[in-house]
Amino acid sequence: MDSHGWFNFGPNSSHLKAACERGKCIILEVNTSMPYCHGGFENCIHIDDVDMIVEGDNRLLDELGGAAQPSETDLAIAHLVMEEIPNGACLQLGIGAMPGTVGKLIAESDLKDLGVHTEMYVDAFVDMSKAGKITGKYKPFDKGRQTYTFAAGTRKLYEFLDNNPQCMAAPVNYTNDIARVSQIPNFVSINGAVDIDLYGQVSSESSGTTHISGAGGQMDFVLGAYLSKGGKSFICCSSSVKDKKTGELSSRIRPTLLNGSVVTATRTNLNYLVTEYGKVNVKGMSTWQRSEAIINIAHPQFREELIAEAEKMRIWRRSNKK
Numbered sequence: 001m002d003s004h005g006w007f008n009f010g011p012n013s014s015h016l017k018a019a020c021e022r023g024k025c026i027i028l029e030v031n032t033s034m035p036y037c038h039g040g041f042e043n044c045i046h047i048d049d050v051d052m053i054v055e056g057d058n059r060l061l062d063e064l065g066g067a068a069q070p071s072e073t074d075l076a077i078a079h080l081v082m083e084e085i086p087n088g089a090c091l092q093l094g095i096g097a098m099p100g101t102v103g104k105l106i107a108e109s110d111l112k113d114l115g116v117h118t119e120m121y122v123d124a125f126v127d128m129s130k131a132g133k134i135t136g137k138y139k140p141f142d143k144g145r146q147t148y149t150f151a152a153g154t155r156k157l158y159e160f161l162d163n164n165p166q167c168m169a170a171p172v173n174y175t176n177d178i179a180r181v182s183q184i185p186n187f188v189s190i191n192g193a194v195d196i197d198l199y200g201q202v203s204s205e206s207s208g209t210t211h212i213s214g215a216g217g218q219m220d221f222v223l224g225a226y227l228s229k230g231g232k233s234f235i236c237c238s239s240s241v242k243d244k245k246t247g248e249l250s251s252r253i254r255p256t257l258l259n260g261s262v263v264t265a266t267r268t269n270l271n272y273l274v275t276e277y278g279k280v281n282v283k284g285m286s287t288w289q290r291s292e293a294i295i296n297i298a299h300p301q302f303r304e305e306l307i308a309e310a311e312k313m314r315i316w317r318r319s320n321k322k
Helices: 016-022 072-082 097-107 123-130 155-161 178-182 218-227 287-295 300-312
Strands: 006-008 027-031 044-046 052-056 090-093 146-148 167-169 187-192 195-197 232-236 240-242 249-251 272-275 278-281
Touching (some): 072 097, 072 278, 097 123, 097 187, 278 287
Parallel strands (some): 027 052, 090 187
Antiparallel strands (some): 006 044
């Protein structure tokens, strides 16, 4: 608690104030190891609104949600995305190794004057900040500040956020507001996917009925970037995946999503799709145009099979449109 009676929520302002406003009994665990995170609003609660307090001194985890080491595929995809990021862009990075890899490459690049407006704050933003890539000078609001709703990563991330006025924790209905994101020029959204089909539908939550993750803010930022002047959204994934038990290779690009798959990003709002074999901007493409473009970035082993399926679906080239 500070001298004015306020408790800071630390690196998570997404929904905690709203939850406290709804709760009938508010119990806080106070932890002196928690980083103090600056915010715009709804990042703290006053002692007058608290019913009980529990004292704790639990050490922070050394890592929570840190990205895995990038593979050659991650690096290939990241290099393709990097080619599309201009100076002065405002970035959103999703969870996973690949978006984090893009951030690390940016830290080593010649890009400058970047901004941050993201749902999840990750280690890659720390790398970019320390490399002097982030100034936020072109953001139309929250100028000079890195805006996020929650943070997850390694100890260096928590140490960087602690009492750092450059970083701003805000509620999720602020960071993920499509109307707000769309006002930011050159907004660049970078997220991963589980599967993609030939219509351009993206599943980032499940493979069939096997649930993997939640929706998060992917669709919010895909739409926000779509509407942003000069904005771009990138959905990235490896072209194939290998079964750990059998060693069998299967394509992540499918004729249609597996039965029961959750559609996270819709085909009508998609922008760039990226695999290690290339990138394609499907914005404004007809169904037959995008099926051909998507097949062109599939793993070579599966392209003929995908063409055959596209022909059956009557979405392979204009001559098949009847």
